[in-house]
Amino acid sequence: MSTSSSSSRSSSSEKSFTLKSSDNKEFTVKESITIQFETINCIIKDEESTTTTILLPNADSETLTMGINYCSKHANSKKISKEADLKKFDLEFVAKKDLAVLIKLVSAVNYLDVKGLLELICQRIVDQIKDLMSEEVRKIFNIRMISLRRKRTAV
DSSP, rough: OOOOOOOOOOOTTTOEEEEEEEOOOOEEEEEEEETOOOHHHHHHTTTTTOOOOEOOOTOHHHHHHHHHHOOOOOHHHHHHHHHHHHHHHHHHHHSOOOOHHHHHHHHHHHTOOOOOHHHHHHHHHHHHHHHHHHHHHHTTOOOOOOOOOOOOOHH
């Protein structure tokens, strides 16, 4: 992955696109990687493949980098990796991230519509919160407890 302000063609003449994050960082990414992002596929189809720079307002550079790295490994895996190697990569990919990063990443990945990565992250989040008390989960996700007494008096 490299940053660039324009689309380019690789030595194998694979088409590339420039992805622009919400914090205005640009990433030149090969089509074999971008096809894993359903949101990007829709944009490309809607623009009839004339678009080379794709704005992604719901993904910052940090989360976009993680998504590109994941999709890059999966794009290359079809050629060189065994399924067991890919499964190991997936587990290590989410295991190295703390809960705050996973929550931020799940939002961007949901927007980008990368189904495999979304499922992987959601499962990791579930695994991390399943033994927590409800108060801890509410704090993590910034969920406020509404008092039933207050709610009844409002009605």
